[in-house]
Ligand SMILES: [Zn+2]
C-alpha cells in the first residue's frame with residue numbers, strides 16, 4: 561500500500577509499505593479521508609520527540625472496514641475513530657474521562673497513523689457514523705471533538721450564560737474555527753477571533769460570522785472578554801489571553817506550542833481569573849461531534865480543503881507558509 565511517511569524534519573515521502581494485518585481485537589480500515597493536524601505539523605518540523613522519522617502520521621481519519629479479527633464487524637461499514645487507545649479499566653476510563661488514561665497510546669504517534677491507504681486500529685477505538693456521512697465531515701470528528709470538549713469544560717466555569725458573554729478565540733485553525741462555529745451555535749453574545757493568516761481571517765468572517773483581528777496589527781483590548789479560548793498555546797498568545805479576559809472571566813488553554821512560560825499570577829489572583837487546561841476529547845465528545853457535524857452545526861464545511869494523499873508533502877509546506885485559506889486540509893488516499 562501507499563503511505564505518506566515522515567522521513568526527516570520538513571520531509572514527507574510517499575512510499576510503499578506492507579499492508580497492515582489486524583492484530584487480536586483489531587480491524588484494518590481502508591482510509592477514505594484524513595486531516596492534517598497542527599500536531600502533525602509540529603512533528604514534521606522535528607519538534608515532537610515522541611514522533612520520530614520513519615513514522616506514518618495522521619490521526620483524524622474516516623474509513624471503511626477492510627478486515628477484522630473481531631466477530632460482528634461487517635466489512636465495508638464506515639467509521640471514524642478515537643486515535644487515543646486507552647486501557648478501559650483505570651479510574652479515568654471507568655469514569656468516561658478516557659482522555660486522561662495514564663496508559664494511553666496514540667495512532668500516528670506510538671503506532672502507524674492514517675496518512676496511508678490502510679491502517680489497523682483496535683475495535684474499541686471505532687466511533688460509529690451515519691453510513692451516508694461524507695468522508696470529509698467524518699474525518700473532522702477529531703478536531704471538532706477537541707473544540708467541543710474545551711467549550712463544554714469552560715461553560716461550567718462561566719458565571720453568566722454564554723448568550724450574555726463576549727468571547728475571544730485566539731487562532732483560526734480547525735480548533736479555533738470549530739470553537740467559533742460551536743460558540744455561534746450556542747448563542748454567544750459577541751465573538752471575535754484573532755488570526756495571523758489573512759486568508760483564514762476571511763474564511764472565519766464568512767463561515768463563523770465573527771469579527772476578526774490581525775494580532776500583528778492590533779492586540780485584543782485588555783479586560784474586554786468574559787471568555788477567551790487560546791487555540792494556539794504559545795507564550796505570547798497565553799499572555800494575550802490573560803490580558804484580554806475581564807476580571808472574573810475564564811481562559812481556556814487548548815493549543816500547546818510552547819510548553820512552559822511565565823504568566824502574570826498577580827493578575828490571575830487579584831482579578832479572580834479562571835485558567836483551564838483541556839486535552840483532546842472523551843469518546844462522548846467524539847460521538848457528540850459526529851452528531852453535530854451531521855446536523856450541520858459546523859456549516860457546509862467549505863472551510864475544509866481536500867487534496868489527494870500524493871499531494872500531502874506539498875500540503876504540509878502550504879500550511880507552514882500560510883498559503884492555504886483552509887482551516888483544515890484533508891487528504892484522500
Ligand atoms: Zn489532531
Ligand SMILES: [Zn+2]
Nearest residue numbers: 647650653661
Ligand atoms: Zn485507562
